[in-house]
Amino acid sequence: MRAMTIADVEAVLALEQSVQPYPWTRGNFCDALASGYLCYVDEQAGLLRGYAVWMPGVDEAELLNIAVAGAEQRKGVGRRLLAAMRELGAARDWARVFLEVRAGNTPAI
Numbered sequence: 001m002r003a004m005t006i007a008d009v010e011a012v013l014a015l016e017q018s019v020q021p022y023p024w025t026r027g028n029f030c031d032a033l034a035s036g037y038l039c040y041v042d043e044q045a046g047l048l049r050g051y052a053v054w055m056p057g058v059d060e061a062e063l064l065n066i067a068v069a070g071a072e073q074r075k076g077v078g079r080r081l082l083a084a085m086r087e088l089g090a091a092r093d094w095a096r097v098f099l100e101v102r103a104g105n106t107p108a109i
Contacts, residue, residue, distance in 0.1 A: 054097070
């Protein structure tokens with residue numbers, strides 16, 4: 001697990017487009033990085049397995065985007081991304097973290 005950089009955007013965008021029905025654009029990811037959002041990637045042997053983007057607030061954060069590559073799903077990648085943010089939130093004294101999902105997104109609910 002490490003912080004996402006601008007060099008990761010193409011791989012992140014490809015993963016995003018492969019798993020999201022309404023994918024973010026390159027501009028969305030670049031804006032998130034430029035705005036200081038908490039953007040992390042999980043990779044193994046140079047292969048991007050997943051990523052997460054959080055918008056921090058004063059005492060809370062919102063999970064804006066999270067995705068795991070299809071072949072890596074159900075292997076704990078998403079859980080690791082969420083755990084890393086939970087630890088970061090505890091260090092920042094966040095009272096809560098939240099995620100809004102579409103009603104039809106049953107895997108996220």
